Amino acid sequence: MKSQISLAFEKCKRENRPALLTYTVAGDNSKKKSLEILKSISQYADIVEIGFPFNAPTADGPQIQNSTYRALKNGFKLKDAFQIVKNYKKSRNAKPCILMGYYQMVYSYGENKFVKKCKQAGVNGLIIVDLPWPDNKKFAKLCRKNSITFVQLISPTTSKERMKKIIRDSHDLNYLISMLSTTGGKLKVSPKRILKNYFKIKRINKSKNMVIGFGITNKTIGSFKKADGLVVGSALCKGISDSIKNRQNPVIKLNKMVKVLKNKII
Amino acid sequence: MKVKKGIPLIDQHDKNGFYGGKFGGNYVAETLKKPIDDLSKLFDKCRKDKKFLKxxxxxxxxxxxxxxxxxxxxxxxxxxxxxxIYAKMVSDANGGAHKIYNAITHAMLCKKAKKKYICTDTGAGYNGKMFSMVAKKFGLGCKVFMGTRDIERQKPNCDAIRKNGAEIVPVTSGSRTLVDAVSECIRYWVSNCDKVHMGIGSLVGPNIFVKICGWSTAQISRELKVQLEDEFGEIPNKLKLINCVGGGSSAYGFWSEFFDYNKKHIELIGVEAGGPKNSKLHAAPLSKNSKIGILHGAAAYCVQDNDGQISETESCSSGLDYPSCSPIHCFLKDVGRARYTVATDEEAFSAYKLVTELEEISPSLEPAHSFAEAIKIAPKLDESNIIVVNSCGDSLKDRDIIKKRLGNYIR
Known part of the structure; x- marks a missing residue:
């Protein structure tokens, strides 16, 4: 049976456009608001990534860190992330959802218990930032057993040989980090070069979907239309920060932002 | 699970970088896999290279x-x-602490890797200071990541870092101490690993950094072994080696020649920061039985809350103010080769006071924790017992803290 994630990509391909993946942090800026944001942006997003906060992140840029600290300051607990997904999945517009975070949270909760909770809540995929291949083999298997896509990351530093092995072991979705950066960095490589690298990697196994993330904003997203999917995270987290600063409703602000992003890729 | 004899402890990990099957590893973002792999290969080559060693x-x-x-x-x-009671005055080292050994190795590796920039983290400021010194010596650009709370309380070292031409990058996230400085330094490396060499300032982080640091500080115990033989004609048969443990770099260096001895013969005692007497906060994951956690690329005992978030720590000594500890010390604790205990802030201050009143030495607040333990146990032992304390840092950096707490600071 095809995963909901794969089905979402198929739908986008039929519409001849890349999938739009959003990333927001669970509990930012409150549990209630973060759920409302998810429901609202699902009008335009194809897949939603939801970050579960960890207070010693080693690959997040300042925007996502701000979101994380806001959520934690509001008393966010890991169980809230599962609750948010569960409630989100009941909503009318619900899209496939990928939880993303750091291994310490999984380890501390217990791998088995974590994956089981994900399954119960309706999580479709998982990204664990600091659990690279091959250390993730066992955990990826556990995910697969529970019909959860374990998303493998590939970066500009990943050697060709390593890529082949990662892709061989990967499920139906891989994530290409566009450049050497934490999340939310300014795009320091031209989209053309990123896409060239992207298609080189795609050739290893065309049947697996691959999204591009890091440095994607409403200014750059239009240049990547040929990819299977694009992830926008930091720009949205910044949108929440800005709306709080300007006393606007982050739900409305994010809905508008995601609408603009979507319009740029159709 | 036990310590193997005749093999450096830093090398007793499995192919995935774990000690005792569960401590350490390489929990890093995919982007860092290759730079870490490159560094591991380079280090393996260099440590066998006679020219490099010379x-x-x-x-x-x-x-x-x-x-x-x-x-x-x-x-x-x-x-x-x-x-x-004896002291090993590692604070005599150029710069005033043991951090110089690790900094030198990293600067040499940075050169070998043909990189022009080096970055590191610092808590007490000693690691930052040493990196700034060697960067200047080797002609490297240098960035030092430091929590703003530590920048406030370790001014003398910050002045030294800047004087050496290095840049201090203030870290304002989280508790604004070492833990956040390390996170920020790793984040910086993720973005710049093609041009910049990263050195972690203690026996923590992904496996290769644990190894490089331990390999470097091991110089301390090579010296000590000779000095013990000179002083006693042999290794004394009731010897206790006391060292403070934050990340655990000086303790590893102090003990590395002695792991193979029976623990009744040579007892290894690690002293963690217990924090203020009346505070619930501490920086003692080993002695206070914290759970294993994954922080900064490695699995180790780590102060954390029930939800897995890293807890805030508190200690008068910036160098020990870290929620986790080295995978190697976790391993030593579990196999029972070393014993870990705590000293509170109060105990460290009174140890500092007593030691400086009686002796012509001036240990920083980190080794003051070790002296506190020596002061606790020495009266209960007879004179056939030899206690050696690693006085691994000089107090000058703590001038302001000591002045505030004890009324004056005299050198």
Whole structure:
């Protein structure tokens, strides 16, 4: 049976456009608001990534860190992330959802218990930032057993040989980090070069979907239309920060932002 | 799970970088896999290269100044009336602490990797200071990541870092101490790993950083072994080696020649920061039985809350103020080869006071924790027991804290 994630990509391909993946942090800026944001942006997003906060992140840029600290300051607990997904999945517009975070949270909760909770809540995929291949083999298997896509990351530093092995072991979705950066960095490589690298990697196994993330904003997203999917995270987290600063409703602000992003890729 | 004899402890990991099957590893973002792999290969090559070793030994001898002194604290011994207390004055090292050994190795590796920039983290400021010194010596650009709370309380070292031409990058996230500085330094490396070499300042982080650090600080116990033989004609048969443990770099260096001895013969005692007496906060994951957590690329005992978030720590000594500890010390704890205990802020201050009143030495607040333990146990032991304390840092950096707490600071 095809995963909901794969089905979402198929739908986008039929519409001849890349999938739009959003990333927001669970509990930012409150549990209630973060759920409302998810429901609202699902009008335009194809897949939603939801970050579960960890207070010693080693690959997040300042925007996502701000979101994380806001959520934690509001008393966010890991169980809230599962609750948010569960409630989100009941909503009318619900899209496939990928939880993303750091291994310490999984380890501390217990791998088995974590994956089981994900399954119960309706999580479709998982990204664990600091659990690279091959250390993730066992955990990826556990995910697969529970019909959860374990998303493998590939970066500009990943050697060709390593890529082949990662892709061989990967499920139906891989994530290409566009450049050497934490999340939310300014795009320091031209989209053309990123896409060239992207298609080189795609050739290893065309049947697996691959999204591009890091440095994607409403200014750059239009240049990547040929990819299977694009992830926008930091720009949205910044949108929440800005709306709080300007006393606007982050739900409305994010809905508008995601609408603009979507319009740029159709 | 046990310590294997005849093999450096840093090398007793499995192919995935775990000690005892569960401590350590390489929990890093995909982007860092290759730089870490490259660094591991380079280090393996260099540590076998005679030229590299000679250059290092020359630097240790002439630039760091080796050996650092080893002598008896006669007044303290008489005052406490029990075991004989000795000090290994690692604070004699150029720059004033053991961090210089690791910094030198990293600068040499940075050069070998043909990188022009080096970055590191710092808590007490000593690691940052040493990196800034070697960066200047080797002609490297240098960035030092430091929590703003530590920048406030370790001013003398910050001044030194800046004087050496390095840039201090203030870290304002989280608790604004070492833990956040390390996170930020790793984040910086993720973005710049093609041009910049990263050195982690302690025996923590992904496996290769644990190894490089331990390999470097091991110089301390090589010296100590010779000095013990010179002083006693043999290794004393009731020897206790006391060292403070934050990340655990100086403790590893102090003990590395002695792991193979029976623990009844040579007891290894690690002293963690217990924090203020009346505070619930501490920086003692080993002695207070914290759970294993994944922080900064490695699995180790780590102060954390029920939800897995890293907890805030508190200690008067910035160098020990870290929620986790080295995978190697976790391993030593679990196999029972080392014993870990705590000293509170109060105990460290009174140890500092007593030691400086009686002796011509001035340990920083980190080794003051070790002296606190020595002061606790010495009176209960007879004079056939030899206690050696690693006085691994000089107090000058703590000038302001000590002045505030004890009323004055006299050197």
């Amino acid at each position: 250059e290092r030994d020359d630097l240790y001898e002439n630039y760091v100044g080796s050996p650092t002194r080893f002598f008896k604290l006669q007044n303290l011994t008489d005052h406490l009336g029990g075991a004989q």
